[in-house]
Amino acid sequence: MQYFVSVIHDGTDLATDDEMSAIDAFNDRVRAGGHWVFAAGLAAPSTATVIDNRGDEPVISDGPFVETKEFLAGFWIFEADDLDVALRLAAAGSRACNRRVEVRPFAVL
Amino acid sequence: MIDFRHAIDGAHRDEWARIVAALARRFGDLDIAEEAAAEAFATAVERWPIDGVPPNPGAWLTTTAQRKAIDRIRRESRREDKQRQAQLMYDDDPPQPVGAIDDDRLRLIFTCCHPALAMEARVALTLRMVGGLTVPEIARAFLVQEPAMGRRITRAKTKIKAARIPYRVPATGDLPGRVGGVLSVLFLIFNEGYLATGADSDPVRHELTSEAIRLTRLLRGMLPRDGEVAGLLALMLLIEARRTARVSATGELVTLDEQDRGSWDGSLIAEGHRLVMERLASGAAPGRYQILAAINAVHTSARDMRDTDWSQIVALYDQLIVLDPSPIVALNRAVAVAELDGPEVALAIIDRLGDTLARYHAYHAARADLLRRLGRSEESRVAYDRAIELAGNSAETAYLTRRRDQLA
Numbered sequence: 001m002q003y004f005v006s007v008i009h010d011g012t013d014l015a016t017d018d019e020m021s022a023i024d025a026f027n028d029r030v031r032a033g034g035h036w037v038f039a040a041g042l043a044a045p046s047t048a049t050v051i052d053n054r055g056d057e058p059v060i061s062d063g064p065f066v067e068t069k070e071f072l073a074g075f076w077i078f079e080a081d082d083l084d085v086a087l088r089l090a091a092a093g094s095r096a097c098n099r100r101v102e103v104r105p106f107a108v109l
Numbered sequence: 110m111i112d113f114r115h116a117i118d119g120a121h122r123d124e125w126a127r128i129v130a131a132l133a134r135r136f137g138d139l140d141i142a143e144e145a146a147a148e149a150f151a152t153a154v155e156r157w158p159i160d161g162v163p164p165n166p167g168a169w170l171t172t173t174a175q176r177k178a179i180d181r182i183r184r185e186s187r188r189e190d191k192q193r194q195a196q197l198m199y200d201d202d203p204p205q206p207v208g209a210i211d212d213d214r215l216r217l218i219f220t221c222c223h224p225a226l227a228m229e230a231r232v233a234l235t236l237r238m239v240g241g242l243t244v245p246e247i248a249r250a251f252l253v254q255e256p257a258m259g260r261r262i263t264r265a266k267t268k269i270k271a272a273r274i275p276y277r278v279p280a281t282g283d284l285p286g287r288v289g290g291v292l293s294v295l296f297l298i299f300n301e302g303y304l305a306t307g308a309d310s311d312p313v314r315h316e317l318t319s320e321a322i323r324l325t326r327l328l329r330g331m332l333p334r335d336g337e338v339a340g341l342l343a344l345m346l347l348i349e350a351r352r353t354a355r356v357s358a359t360g361e362l363v364t365l366d367e368q369d370r371g372s373w374d375g376s377l378i379a380e381g382h383r384l385v386m387e388r389l390a391s392g393a394a395p396g397r398y399q400i401l402a403a404i405n406a407v408h409t410s411a412r413d414m415r416d417t418d419w420s421q422i423v424a425l426y427d428q429l430i431v432l433d434p435s436p437i438v439a440l441n442r443a444v445a446v447a448e449l450d451g452p453e454v455a456l457a458i459i460d461r462l463g464d465t466l467a468r469y470h471a472y473h474a475a476r477a478d479l480l481r482r483l484g485r486s487e488e489s490r491v492a493y494d495r496a497i498e499l500a501g502n503s504a505e506t507a508y509l510t511r512r513r514d515q516l517a
Binding site: 081 | 223233271272273274275277283404
């Protein structure tokens with residue numbers, strides 16, 4: 001079972017050096033525990049471009065699809081047997097990156 | 110006919126959680142477990158009056174529920190997963206030792222009270238899956254429309270399935286934290302029965318207090334060494350013992366000092382006292398529920414309000430406030446201080462809580478009473494008015510109105 005753990009942020013500041021090294025150490029532990037699938041940080045919402053190609057021509061517009069105070073700053077994808085395992089990993093991830101995180105299961109079809 | 114009804118009610122009370130838990134373990138799906146258990150009881154209502162009550166009603170119901178669950182899976186999985194279906198058919202669950210079956214119910218309680226579920230969903234799900242209450246019963250108890258309560262339960266079950274909330278008792282390290290959540294769910298259920306919040310509901314909902322006690326007993330049977338489980342059970346028993354004395358024939362709340370102590374339930378009090386003594390003898394530092402139980406043990410030891418050992422009660426509140434420095438604990442402590450040091454001292458404490466408790470009816474009721482005792486009638490009347498405005502419970506409103514109207 002895979003879980004998407006999004007990192008929620010509400011400022012323009014990037015992760016500090018201390019936060020980066022805590023995240024690296026955490027990622028190593030996730031890999032060692034066999035829970036690693038993927039992780040990445042995202043550039044600021046101001047760098048986003050929205051494309052709508054549902055009509056005749058693609059319409060390109062500047063900015064994120066929704067303006068909010070809080071946004072997605074990065075994410076992890078974990079492999080975990082159940083939610084308790086995912087929550088334990090996410091709790092350690094939140095501590096490491098010093099931000100709130102949201103845990104969501106991938107839909108099973 | 111009455112015998113069948115009695116047998117079915119008894120089986121429902123004793124076997125529901127066991128059956129749901131066993132099915133949840135085997136099929137890994139709360140929906141299937143719950144619906145199959147409900148169908149098995151519906152079949153019992155049809156069959157038992159004709160065929161007679163089976164010699165082992167629990168086994169009969171479990172077998173019937175298993176068959177219903179398999180029928181349901183067969184119907185629903187026609188389009189997919191033939192292999193899983195085949196596996197289910199041949200999985201002849203070996204008979205489980207009693208310990209493991211009890212453990213099953215404990216897992217069910219912990220699944221329903223998982224911290225990833227909203228508190229109100231935990232309460233509803235526990236009453237449904239572990240308590241066996243119907244959705245209309247739960248909706249009525251919490252004054253929520255039935256479809257809304259149904260959606261709340263469905264949503265919680267969907268989350269359990271989609272997010273894969275495990276059907277398991279948490280690891281030893283997580284246990285104290287998780288038991289705490291389970292106990293708050295049980296205490297919420299009890300409190301809603303003890304002093305219903307709705308103006309239109311009965312002031313006391315016995316079906317909820319007794320259900321909360323039954324579930325706490327179940328938990329205590331499974332975690333006999335947990336001090337807070339024992340404490341919560343003792344607390345509920347000591348409060349429940351005074352239930353019939355708490356509301357008058359005319360539906361008015363009767364406060365502790367005016368209650369007919371002869372009508373308190375002696376056997377519940379004795380059981381509650383035994384549990385409190387057992388916890389004291391353990392020498393372990395008490396938690397919140399154990400201290401609250403000890404406070405209630407002091408109240409129920411006194412033959413008369415005047416005999417109450419108020420210094421001990423204040424000392425226990427002093428202990429409680431360290432663990433739980435909430436304004437509500439401070440308010441209750443002040444009420445005890447009034448009996449020990451007089452209303453003036455207590456009023457000074459209460460007045461400091463005004464900012465945080467301005468919307469809490471008990472704050473204004475306590476203040477009104479102290480002002481009345483100090484002869485400050487006008488201020489007391491204002492405080493009673495505010496308390497009446499905020500109180501949701503009809504028995505409490507009736508009591509506060511009478512006290513206000515008695516003011517000089």
